[in-house]
Structure formats: C-alpha cells, structure tokens
Amino acid sequence: MNAHDFRGKRALVTGAGAGIGRATALKLAELGAEVVALSRTQENLDSLKAENPSIEIICVDLADWNATREAVQKVTPIHLLVNNAAVALLAPVLEATPQEFDSSFNLNVKSILNVTQVVASDLVDRKLKGSIVNLSSQAAQRALKDHIVYCGTKAAVDAFTRSMALELAPKGIRVNSVGPTVVMTAMGRIGWSKPEKSDPMRARIPQGKFAEVEDVVNAIVYLLSDKSDMINGHMLPVEGGFFCS
Template identity: 60%
Template sequence: MEIRFDGKKALVTGAGKGIGRDVAKTMYKCGAEVFALSRTQEDLDSLVQECPGIHPVQCDLADPEATKSAVESVGPIDLLVNNAGVTSLQPFLEVTLDAFEKVMNINVRAVMQVSQIVAKGMVERGTGGSIVNVSSLASKSALKEHTSYCTSKGALDIMSKVMALELGPHKIRVNTVNPTVVMTDMGQKVWGSDPAKSGPMLARIPLGKFVEVEDVVHAILFLLSDKAAMMTGTNLPVEGGFSAT
C-alpha cells in the first residue's frame, strides 16, 4: 500500500527531533511540500541539510503571538501534524502551577491555536484536509508523577474529537495517535537504559517491546492519507497490546 502526498502542503510541529523530524522527512519523501516547525534553529538547520527541500519555520509555540505569525506565514496547509509536546515529572502533591501551565500551554493551547489557523484556511478553500494530533497512551492510563502530562493528553484527545465533530462537515478529518513509550533519543535515555523502570512497563506489553519511531510515523501517515478516508475522531493506539492487559 503506497501512500503519496503529491501536490499537498504539510505543516509538522516539533519537527526538530524525534517523531516530528522523521514525520517531516518521510512526508517529504512521499511528495508533500513540508514546512517543519521547531523552536531550535540548530535542529532545523541539520534537518534542511538532510532534506534540502523542507521549509524550516523557527518558532516557540509557548508564545501565542509568535505562533500566530509563524503559522500564518506558511500559507494554506492541507495536512497538519501537531507533534510538539513537553512534559514535567512531579508527584501530584508537588505539581507547581508554573509547570502545569507550561505543559498545558504547549500540549493543548498551542495545538488548538495552530489547528484553528490551519482549519480556517481549509474551510475557506473548501478543499478539506487532514489533521493528526500526537497524543499518548498517558491519556488513557495514569502514570505516577505525570499529572500535568496525563491531563494534557486527556484534554488533547477530547479536543480532537470535538474538532472532528465540528470540522467533519467541511471534509476535514481529525485523529490522534496514542503511543506508549517511544524509543526516541529521550525515550532511550529515560526508559531503555533503566531495566528497573522499563521492566514493569514491558511486562504489560504483549509484544514485549517498546514502540519504535517508525511505528508512530507509519500510523500518522496512514491517518493523514486518503487510505483513512473514513476515519475521524479516532484515537489510534500504538502500544503493542498494552491496553489488552
């Protein structure tokens, strides 16, 4: 099953590292004109060295005004991947307002704002489009010290369903991917290097391994594509069977 995005313009947030970076590169290889947004210019520079046709967009999504300016500057978008996200690990009784607000600001507010700008253009053009929000299994399963993160991803899931409900009549599909631990560089550092931490989690995954970046990338591309033409409002788990245990 070949997936192509020829003639489509795509915006990927959090494209400097990890999942977002691989999504941007793969979409480019599939024919899309890709705009890669990241707050880190060095990451964008190295990405463009790998894929010279990708358009870099430097922006800190924590700043609403900068977000508005950056997203409006790329013009009409057909395919949107809201991948940028942050976390803050604190026991519930020690969660600070600053940390909670930072996580909600990036993981929820920025997704809403970016999607509003992009979707308004889709509605005005009448051509429809597809949006994929990168959520997490943490929206479904509580994790210790993840109050802010779990809350933000739960909010993202239900916001995505409301988006699907309201944007569907305009031929705009909205879905999420919900992976468990992903073996990005950060995932390797936090989980892969600590058997005491990874062991209990792996024991709950029937396939016996964590998610690779390409597993999430493939799920995102499928949801973006016409192969998923009747899928909207879906939370697609990418977690090796974790939910079955």
C-alpha cells in the same frame, strides 16, 4: 509505487526538530509532500534542512500565541497538519508545580488549538479538504506514576481531537490522534531510561517491546492519507497491546 502519495499536498509538522516530528517530516517529504517543519530550536531545523533541502523550516516558540499564528499564516495553505510538539515534565501528584502545569498545557494542548485554528480556518476559506493528526499517548487512557500533568495534557488532546472532528468534518477536514506507548526518543528517555521503570512497563506490553519511531510515523501517515477517509475523531493506539493488560 508507494501506498501513500502526497504529491500536491502541503504538510506542517510541529516539534519537527527531533524525534517523532523529525522522522514524520522526512517521511512526508519522501512521499511527495511539500513539508514545512516547525521547531523552536534553530540548530535542529538547520540539520533537518541539511538532511533534506526541500523541507521549509520555521523557528518559533509555540508558547507564543501571536508569533505562532503569524508564522503559520505565512505558510498556508496546509492540507496535512501534524500537531506533534510536546513536553514531558514529570513529577509526583504531591510535587507538581504550577509552572510545570502551565508549561505543559501551553505546549501540549493550547498550541494545538492555536495552530489548528489557523490551518483549518484557511482551508475552510479556500474550500479545501484537509487531515489533521494530533499526538496523544497511552498516558491519555492509563495512569502512569509521576505523570500527573502529562497524563492530563494527553487526555485533553484526545478530547480536543473529538471536538475538532465533530465540528470540522462537515467542512471537509478530518481530525484524529495517535497514542503511542513508550518511544525511546530523547523525550522518552527522560521518563523511561532506568531499568527499574522501563522493565515493569515493557512487561505490561503483550508484544514485549517499546515502539520504534517508525511505528508511530506509519500510523500518522495512514491517518493523514485518503486510505483512512472514513476514520474521524479517533485515537489510534500504537502500544503493542498495552491496553489489553
């Protein structure tokens, strides 16, 4: 028997077309949840649907506030929400552009507020309990070269998580975040594919390795589940001891 059983629960995963989001959607479906996968890339959603036909798919650009709200409202109620979608636009402090700043904060932060408002408001109206997990990063707590904007967005995610937890817990909705170290997804490879960058970072991790996608998914599942009932407003690091260094 699985340690986590999500039968009877509906889950929404954003950024579910690839990487951590896709793996999370598949895992939650495996554990019995009715899963709704959201992505802006139809091709990725189609391949996910082919892999698990039970997963409902939504193609919408989270940068579009109103279109996102309409799309999410159509699939409520959502008991389990994973705000995973993010972008990593890397640049040095002196070269980061307004466009990179706006694009990053719109997707990595603003969309979390938008989707959470729709999902949580619906749960409150229905008097249902829920659990929300936001995807943060070790970049929320440690400075990383060329990550000025990305670090800022992830620090904001953790601040949002605490504020959401404070206000929503009395209404029966827990909110936490997960903060991985480098995970070699397609997005992870953007910043860490070159040995001259990846080797020094790996050397700072006491376990001597980057995280696997499954490591992050396991943390997300735990925080969504009743097993973590008294955990609220926290960031769970998945970083092999990076914060100890």
